[in-house]
Amino acid sequence: MKVVLAYSGGLDTSVAIKWLQEKYDAEVVTVTLDVGQMEDLKAIEEKAKVLGARRHYSINAVEEFVDRFVARAIKANALYQGKYPLHSALSRPLIAEKLVEVALKEGADAVAHGCTGKGNDQVRIEVTVKALAPHLKIIAPVREWELTRDREMEYARKRGIPIPVKDKPYSIDQNLWGRSIECGPLDDPYAEPPEDAFEWTVNPLKAPDEPAYVTLTFENGLPTMLNGVEMKLKDLIMELNKLAGRHGVGRIDHIEDRVVGIKSREVYEAPAAVCIIEAHKDLEKMTLTKHELEFKSVVDDKWSRLVYEGLWCDPLREGLDAFIDKTQERVEGEVRLKLYKGNVMVVGRRSPRSLYELDLATYEEWSKFDQKLAKGFIELWGLQTYLAKSRGGRAEPDVGGKAQRSKR
Numbered sequence: 001m002k003v004v005l006a007y008s009g010g011l012d013t014s015v016a017i018k019w020l021q022e023k024y025d026a027e028v029v030t031v032t033l034d035v036g037q038m039e040d041l042k043a044i045e046e047k048a049k050v051l052g053a054r055r056h057y058s059i060n061a062v063e064e065f066v067d068r069f070v071a072r073a074i075k076a077n078a079l080y081q082g083k084y085p086l087h088s089a090l091s092r093p094l095i096a097e098k099l100v101e102v103a104l105k106e107g108a109d110a111v112a113h114g115c116t117g118k119g120n121d122q123v124r125i126e127v128t129v130k131a132l133a134p135h136l137k138i139i140a141p142v143r144e145w146e147l148t149r150d151r152e153m154e155y156a157r158k159r160g161i162p163i164p165v166k167d168k169p170y171s172i173d174q175n176l177w178g179r180s181i182e183c184g185p186l187d188d189p190y191a192e193p194p195e196d197a198f199e200w201t202v203n204p205l206k207a208p209d210e211p212a213y214v215t216l217t218f219e220n221g222l223p224t225m226l227n228g229v230e231m232k233l234k235d236l237i238m239e240l241n242k243l244a245g246r247h248g249v250g251r252i253d254h255i256e257d258r259v260v261g262i263k264s265r266e267v268y269e270a271p272a273a274v275c276i277i278e279a280h281k282d283l284e285k286m287t288l289t290k291h292e293l294e295f296k297s298v299v300d301d302k303w304s305r306l307v308y309e310g311l312w313c314d315p316l317r318e319g320l321d322a323f324i325d326k327t328q329e330r331v332e333g334e335v336r337l338k339l340y341k342g343n344v345m346v347v348g349r350r351s352p353r354s355l356y357e358l359d360l361a362t363y364e365e366w367s368k369f370d371q372k373l374a375k376g377f378i379e380l381w382g383l384q385t386y387l388a389k390s391r392g393g394r395a396e397p398d399v400g401g402k403a404q405r406s407k408r
Contacts, residue, residue, distance in 0.1 A: 002027045002108040003139060006099055006125070007053070009044035011164055012114035015152050016141040017051045018159050020112060024139070031057045031102050035065045035091045036176025036238075051161060057102055062176060065094055066234045070177050075221040075324050075331075076303040077281050083254045084266065085273035086307055087178030092121055093312035096128035103136055110137035117143035120259045124310035131313035170197055176237055178270035189265040193253060200241060200269040204248030204342030211340035212247055213347075214240070216279045218335070221328030223276055237272045244271035248342035259309050275344050279335035282346045287330045287353045299323055 003020050007013045007030035020026040030048040034041055045056045069090040072078075078086050099111045111129055115122035117140075126138050141147065147155075156163050169184030181197045195203055217225035226236050244250055250271030256264050285293065299320050306317045333351025337344055359368040 001025065001110065002029065002106060003110045003112050004029045004031060004099055004103040004106060004108045005053075005112040006095055006114070007032050007044065007048050007056070008114065009039070009047055010114070011149070011152050011156065011161075012116075012142055012147075014047065014051055014161050015147070015155055016112060016114050017048065017053055018161060019141045019145065019155075020139065021052055023141075026110075027054050029053065029055045029057070029102065029106050029108065031059065031099055033059050033061045033065075033091070033095055033098055035094065036062045036234075037174050047162070055106070057098075059098055061094060061098065063232075063234055065091060066176060066237065069094060070237070071222055071233060072321060072324075073177070073307070074223070074276055074280055075328050076320075077277050077284075077300045078304045078307065079277060080304045080308040081254070081256060083252050084256060084268060084308070085178050085252075085270045085277065086304060087175055087268075087270060087273065088173050088180055089120065089124060089308050089310075090177065091175050092124035092310070093128045096125045097132065099125075100129055100133045100136065104133065108136070110139050112139040112141065114142055115140060117146075118258075118260060118262060120308065120310065123259050124312070127310040128313055168196055176234065176241075178268055178273050181267045181269070182264075186265060186267055189255060193267050197267060198251065198269060200271060201245045201250050201342075202248050204251075207246070207248040207341050211338050212243065214243065214275065214337045214339060216276065216335050216337065217333075218280065218283055219332045221280065221324075221331040223279070237276075240272035240275055242271075244275050244339055244344065245269070247339040249339050249344045250274045251342065275337055275339075278344055278346060279337055280331070282349055283333055283335050283351060284327075284331055286349055286356055287333065287351050288327055289355065292327055296324070296327055 001024050003024065003026040005013060005016055005020065005028055007017070009032070017028050017030070020028050030053040032041055032044050032048075041058045045058050048056045073086055073090055080086055080089070099113075102108075103111050113122070113125050115125065122140060122143060126140075129136060129138055153163055155161070170181050170186070171183040173180045179200055181193070185191050185194055186197065215225075215227050216223045217228075222233060223236055224230060224233075226239055231239065241250075250269050250273070252266075252268040252270065252274075254266060256266045258264055284296070288296065303317065303320045303324070306312070306314055306320075311317060330353045332353055333349060335346060336348035338347045
């Protein structure tokens, strides 16, 4: 049997190489994607080969990740349960796609991953693989063997698998769009996250005493310029992560509902994501009608849930994208952000597509708004409310034994 394994270089997937060889007598091919996680991919490749991988693929997928996945998340204001920018969730269907591509190229019988049975990633990867290549067998060693960290470490020691030395008790997953921190003291939902859990953001109390002002320029719903400098989206995100992180912006701590039904405490760092989505939502308020905004909030929430729950390949996501893309044709302009002590505030916005008209909004004498028109509008706007309230929600009384008929 030939198995293509999504390989991160960590303990779970390193153990999986040996386990697949012993359990299935498998020829293991490993795949690692660069989605901006800032790891040494060469070292990961060497480790995979030392552990017995027959062949290793290192795939630079940063721009594809940003252009195909992150860009759509920005347009959709993607925040699962109003908080999580979906950075890990967005990368999983791309990982699954590449697993399938390599499996087909290698003529493999199966793909494998190192996800646990408690998490969301097993759902995201497996649903995508099944949608793209239903003939491939999917193997999940950690889930099938019910591996715990202690059992993995014991297995690794017996087989000479290098055990990563961790100076912090956290499980970390990161890419260009954000960083997830789990385990250790964070398992207690009442305990404040220790400062050593954070790497991308400074403690807001120690952030600069002077605020920073950032201007984001949008075209078709996507940021194209940072402080007047045109950049690729990938580079803009990287620069904004650093800039906003220096001011303590982007820390997220909340209780999250996983796909499998477990509630979990999740801690994230996503400086650029927090800033961009805040700016994008504000610019939409200026350029879209209230009817579009009302409906798009429903669409955005559903889009976020589909991605979180592993349904990237579902036709509904593609249908929602079509609606979202249409709205983004008018989302262009500049948004000015103020970064200060962990907070990001929109302090200015302007757009050639703006629906804000000063001549109508102003209370000055030169306003073009005819206030007398409001009287008739109010009468019609509240008509049914007045009628319902006056009749107390009860049927009209009979008069002379006959029910009153309303005049038409």
